[in-house]
Amino acid sequence: MRAAPKYDGTGEVAVAESTPPRARALQGVGAAILAPSALSLLARSFAEGRARNRAMAAYSAVAGLGAALGLVVGGLVADLISWRAGFFLNVPVGIAMVALTVRFLPATERHGGRFDVAGALLATAGSTALVFGIVVATDIGWTAPATAGPVRPGGAAGRASPHATAAVRQP
Structure with missing residues (x-):
């Protein structure tokens, strides 16, 4: 506590x-x-x-x-x-x-829709992992496992995000 x-x-x-x-x-x-x-x-x-x-x-x-x-x-x-x-x-x-x-500012009219959870999670996780990997690389180098660990999945999530967004009706 x-x-x-x-x-x-x-x-x-x-x-x-x-x-x-x-x-x-x-x-x-x-x-x-x-x-x-x-x-x-x-x-x-x-x-x-x-x-x-x-x-x-x-x-x-x-x-x-x-x-x-x-x-x-x-x-x-x-x-x-x-x-x-x-x-x-x-x-x-x-x-x-x-x-x-x-x-x-006038009130705007409301539009129904759904939040693209998969696209948001992929984009957020991907960019966070990439930034973390880049920041860590300055201290321990680009070939260290602690750098490649977040950079690879971060890049994969970044590449998957547009596909996930394209699959939903209202991204």
């Missing part, structure tokens, strides 16, 4: 050493899901032409500013407050985005 985090009296909570990388990974997963979803919402919500072009331009400008300012603000917060505070910088931005989304 895992011990509860301990409050040390300084305003910070002591956590396991692996918690910050896991939290950062979770933020990365959220960003990876959010970016294509946001672009899809824009493409679906604005008619082709001037309105969509303006929406895409505004998205691009905000994304560029966020990338540039995020580094500067994150560095300042880490330097002046704590590196832990950086995990909370996105909270007010997220709250504002949810409020603005509800206010300005």
Whole structure:
């Protein structure tokens, strides 16, 4: 059983050493899901032409500013407050985005469908195994069994994924 985090009296909570990388990974997963979803919402919500072009331009400008300012603000917060505070910088931005989304984006009509479980599992497992194998290869070499172990099935899953997706009606 895992011990509860301990409050040390300084305003910070002591956590396991692996918690910050896991939290950062979770933020990365959220960003990876959010970016294509946001672009899809824009493409679906604005008619082709001037309105969509303006929406895409505004998205691009905000994304560029966020990338540039995020580094500067994150560095300042880490330097002046704590590196832990950086995990909370996105909270007010997220709250504002949810409020603005509800206010300005129209609801879309729902379409029935099924989730392509086999294709999703093959694509996810394949790309995860390939990335793991490539990362391990930098430390132990390309000919090591620990490298070939994940790379071979990862490649096979990657090759099988389009076939599994093609076999379903709504991938």
